[in-house]
Amino acid sequence: MHSKDQICHDDYQKTADWLLSQTQHRPKVAIICGSGLGMLADALKLQDSFHYADIPGFPQSTVQGHAGRLVFGELKGKTCVCMQGRFHMYEGHSLSKVTFPVRVFKLLGVETLIVTNAAGALADGYCNGDIMIIRDHINLPGLAGLNPLNGPNDDKFGPRFPPMSGVYDQDLRRLAKDICKSLDFSQFLQEGVYCMVGGPNFESIAEARFLHKLGADAVGMSTAPEVLVASHCGMKVFGLSLITNKVVKDYEDTEKVNHEGVLGVSKMRSETLQTLVTELVSRLDINNNTA
Ligand SMILES: O=P(O)(O)O[C@@H]1C[C@H](O)[C@@H](CO)O1
Numbered sequence: 001m002h003s004k005d006q007i008c009h010d011d012y013q014k015t016a017d018w019l020l021s022q023t024q025h026r027p028k029v030a031i032i033c034g035s036g037l038g039m040l041a042d043a044l045k046l047q048d049s050f051h052y053a054d055i056p057g058f059p060q061s062t063v064q065g066h067a068g069r070l071v072f073g074e075l076k077g078k079t080c081v082c083m084q085g086r087f088h089m090y091e092g093h094s095l096s097k098v099t100f101p102v103r104v105f106k107l108l109g110v111e112t113l114i115v116t117n118a119a120g121a122l123a124d125g126y127c128n129g130d131i132m133i134i135r136d137h138i139n140l141p142g143l144a145g146l147n148p149l150n151g152p153n154d155d156k157f158g159p160r161f162p163p164m165s166g167v168y169d170q171d172l173r174r175l176a177k178d179i180c181k182s183l184d185f186s187q188f189l190q191e192g193v194y195c196m197v198g199g200p201n202f203e204s205i206a207e208a209r210f211l212h213k214l215g216a217d218a219v220g221m222s223t224a225p226e227v228l229v230a231s232h233c234g235m236k237v238f239g240l241s242l243i244t245n246k247v248v249k250d251y252e253d254t255e256k257v258n259h260e261g262v263l264g265v266s267k268m269r270s271e272t273l274q275t276l277v278t279e280l281v282s283r284l285d286i287n288n289n290t291a
């Protein structure tokens with residue numbers, strides 16, 4: 001059964017064809033920028049950029065800290081496409097809309113997806129400003145049946161029942177750790193499990209304790225659906241969480257998290273994150289081509 005939100009292959013293809021007609025760039029890498037981390041896109045050379053509102057079929061971004069632009073260009077000589085602002089379920093988008101750009105990227109020829117997000121720390125040893133390489137995720141909405149792959153499977157993209165083990169590429173994680181060592185970033189580097197919740201509220205203390213007990217090191221409101229869809233269609237995936245706050249797990253703690261604080265910490269570390277992602281992209285084993 002097709003729901004009203006069902007998007008068909010032709011819809012993705014139309015958007016991809018439109019983009020291919022507007023730019024000479026042919027990216028092999030896509031980067032999705034999290035809250036406050038969009039400045040990474042500004043570093044692209046030879047830019048062609050498009051406001052989401054001008055791209056046929058694209059959803060609109062409504063969150064502060066997400067500019068709503070798709071930027072094509074070169075990062076250290078490697079052609080990339082960068083989402084300066086992503087879509088979240090809590091904005092009212094269906095998960096097929098949230099992940100729409102990922103399938104468009106696949107049709108553009110993208111082979112590697114890099115995702116970044118802002119997240120709250122559940123792990124005790126984490127500090128604000130830490131960068132966490134995502135080793136694995138817990139897709140809480142997905143476990144409860146909110147899944148972008150719900151509905152008829154599109155075999156042109158991938159299988160009906162995709163595995164989710166080993167989704168965060170081990171070689172890319174290893175490479176990122178080597179880069180962090182050489183850049184002297186190791187003192188604020190972590191590797192852990194990201195848990196996606198629906199949001200838009202931050203966690204209650206009982207919820208935070210529950211997620212921590214489940215094995216989550218950080219919690220946020222994005223990433224898992226995009227990663228799931230990218231992996232389903234055969235892309236390599238690498239993910240980074242910027243730890244913007246500690247999630248309150250103690251009833252004596254009167255600290256309250258807010259989005260402005262999240263954006264503040266993102267800003268403080270965005271240059272570091274940009275350096276890490278740029279270095280990673282420059283060392284990817286890919287060849288450029290243009291139209
Ligand atoms: O897009 P991301 O996951 O970086 O955004 C996080 C989660 C919420 O959208 C917002 C909360 O401050 O930041």
Ligand SMILES: Nc1nc2[nH]cnc2c(=O)[nH]1
Pocket residue numbers: 118119120121197199201202203219220221244245246247257262
């Ligand atoms: N759910 C959730 N998302 C976040 N994004 C940034 N910080 C947080 C947090 O503490 N919780």
